[in-house]
Amino acid sequence: MRDDALDAAFSALADPARRAIVAxxxxxSATVNELAEPFTITKQAVSKHIQVLEQAGLITRTRDGQRRPCHLDPAALEALTGWIDTYRLEAERQYRRLDGVLATLKDQHSKDQS
Amino acid sequence: MRDDALDAAFSALADPARRAIVAxxxxxSATVNELAEPFTITKQAVSKHIQVLEQAGLITRTRDGQRRPCHLDPAALEALTGWIDTYRLEAERQYRRLDGVLATLKDQHSKDQS
DNA sequence: TCGTTGATCAACTTGTCGGTTGATTACCTC
DNA sequence: GAGGTAATCAACCGACAAGTTGATCAACGA
Structure with missing residues (x-):
């Protein structure tokens, strides 16, 4: 996933209204009107949120007469978790390694004492 | 994870410099100077990025004399993947369900033909 | 064809964000 | 204590994002 794609995707999820739309x-799938219904903001604002999500690749849109239904793209979400997990797992690996070193040192210390 | 916490965390990851810091x-762990080294922007700007990451709970900071080392918090990253996976898995479940319905319909059609 | 409805476009306001420069704090070393 | 270094604070600027209102487009139904 390219850098600007990650920018767009994380930025898109940084807004509670857009997260609610994703949820x-x-x-x-749902149309703009259906998605706008629970919000107090105008339909135009919701339309903008949807465009942000689409631009970020998190949702896709189809045609159904005058309706423009939105569909969530699980693969895009998976790409995000993939990025995060890369560094989460690396960090956890490093912490375990550090724990191992500390345990070894402590062990040495015990031996020195005895 | 509360709503504003998700705001802060996703927003923090929406910047390539901050993602580079996370990586x-x-x-x-590393100090501000070490983290600032690969960037062309000023150290103050990097310091701000770090504060954003800390505010978002993605990193923690300790004291070591006049140094203020930063440490990545894997649990915070896991909370994010947790949120994403909730909806990714739900969407995938729904798509599988829809596929099942379509398959059944197609099956019916074949039977009707015969 | 005309009115209605789903959805977007355009222009504008307001607030926040990333970056800068300059000054300041806190700590370490000599 | 003096000087140097790690890091932050404060004030400011330009750009962009979220929201609004008003107008417009495109497709449907009677």
Whole structure:
């Protein structure tokens, strides 16, 4: 995943309204009006949020007459978790390594004492 | 994880410089100067990025004389992947369900034909 | 064809963000 | 205590993002 793609994706999820849209779309596809219904902001604002999510590649859109249903793209979400996990796992690996070193040192110390 | 915590965390990762810092810290802890070294921007700007990451709970800081080393927090990263996976898995489940329905319909159609 | 509805476009306001420069704090060393 | 170094604070600037209102486009139904 390219750098600007990660920018767009993380930035898209940094907004609670857009996360709510993602959550809603995980249950089923929905139109702009359906997605806008639970919000107090204008439909135009919701439309903008949707465009941000689409631009980030997190959702796709199809045509159904005058409707433009939105669909969540699980693969895009997986790419994000993939990025995060890369560094989370590396960090955990390093911490375990450090723990091992400390345990060895402590062991040495015990031996020296005896 | 609370809503504003997710705001802060995703927003923090939406910047390539901050992601680079996270990547660097996954290998080992580091001070502000060490983290600033690969960047062309000023040390103050890097310091701000670090504060953003700390505020978001993605990193922690300790004291070592006049140094203020930064440490990556794998648990915070895990919380993020947890949020994403919740909706990714739900979406995948829904898609599988839909595939099942379509398969059943197609099956019915074949039977009707015969 | 005309009114209605789903959705977007355009222009504008407001607030926040990333970056800079300059000054300041805190700690270490000699 | 004096000087040097790690790091932050404060004030400022330009750019961009979220939201609004008003107008517009495109497709449907009677």
């Amino acid at each position: 809603r779309l995980s249950r089923s | 660097r810290l996954s290998r080992s």
